[in-house]
Amino acid sequence: MNKITIVEKPDWVSWNDIHDVLVAAHADNKLKGIVMQHQCLSGEEIKQELGSAGVMIIALDGQKVVGVAAIEEKIGKQWYLKGRYGYLCFAGVLPDYRGKGIYTSLIKKREQKAKELNYNLLAFDTHKDNLIVQEIAQKNGYRLVRYFRAQTGDHFNVAMVKWLNGQDAFNKKVKQAYCLSKLLTIIQFKRNGKERTRLTTLVCQGINRWLKVK
Ligand SMILES: CC(C)(COP(=O)(O)OP(=O)(O)OC[C@H]1O[C@@H](n2cnc3c(N)ncnc32)[C@H](O)[C@@H]1OP(=O)(O)O)[C@@H](O)C(=O)NCCC(=O)NCCS
Numbered sequence: 167m168n169k170i171t172i173v174e175k176p177d178w179v180s181w182n183d184i185h186d187v188l189v190a191a192h193a194d195n196k197l198k199g200i201v202m203q204h205q206c207l208s209g210e211e212i213k214q215e216l217g218s219a220g221v222m223i224i225a226l227d228g229q230k231v232v233g234v235a236a237i238e239e240k241i242g243k244q245w246y247l248k249g250r251y252g253y254l255c256f257a258g259v260l261p262d263y264r265g266k267g268i269y270t271s272l273i274k275k276r277e278q279k280a281k282e283l284n285y286n287l288l289a290f291d292t293h294k295d296n297l298i299v300q301e302i303a304q305k306n307g308y309r310l311v312r313y314f315r316a317q318t319g320d321h322f323n324v325a326m327v328k329w330l331n332g333q334d335a336f337n338k339k340v341k342q343a344y345c346l347s348k349l350l351t352i353i354q355f356k357r358n359g360k361e362r363t364r365l366t367t368l369v370c371q372g373i374n375r376w377l378k379v380k
Contacts, residue, residue, distance in 0.1 A: 175224050222234065236256040309344075
């Protein structure tokens with residue numbers, strides 16, 4: 167293995183190369199039933215999703231792409247994300263290259279780029295059972311802020327954020343808001359993501375709206 171370099175995607179790396187790394191990186195997740203929407207996109211769809219404001223960071227072993235991680239520009243409406251923020255997505259490292267600090271280097275490079283782009287906050291969603299990523303993110307200063315049903319409606323996700331402007335991410339509100347969103351989601355939905363009853367949904371949505379966490 168050569169020295170791994172972490173760079174912004176050069177033109178000679180194709181979006182299909184990036185797609186291939188994501189498919190290989192997520193293969194073991196898929197076997198465990200941890201299926202995320204983004205891992206299914208084609209190279210062209212990844213490019214479209216990132217748009218002109220998005221940034222793709224890659225890890226290279228010589229000319230081989232061995233890891234990827236992106237930032238997409240989004241506008242937030244949650245209590246913890248108001249306005250423009252960096253949404254972290256399309257992250258994965260090839261199985262043979264794991265445990266060598268490649269993802270940690272990708273995280274650092276991505277944060278450096280986010281600061282250059284003047285994002286105050288970075289956020290991402292992941293499957294509630296993708297515990298390795300949640301652990302790595304916590305080690306790198308990210309906090310759990312929300313527990314919610316995925317758009318596909320068949321599983322639950324968590325949202326994690328990191329404030330880059332020094333805001334105290336360890337304050338009580340973050341923990342309380344996360345626990346409350348988890349409690350309301352568990353009350354509202356069964357394990358298979360189906361609503362329990364219309365009444366519980368209406369009550370939970372009402373509380374969410376009142377708390378302005380939704
Ligand atoms: C999550 C993933 C990106 C980690 O990549 P990686 O390059 O192996 O991560 P690193 O080497 O930087 O490891 C960072 C830390 O996590 C630990 N770690 C990594 N994989 C681990 C595992 N499977 N089990 C336990 N700890 C693990 C490392 O030991 C390291 O700990 P340290 O900081 O105390 O040394 C990789 O496993 C992957 O591609 N997973 C599938 C795709 C995925 O889930 N993407 C995220 C979508 S949100």
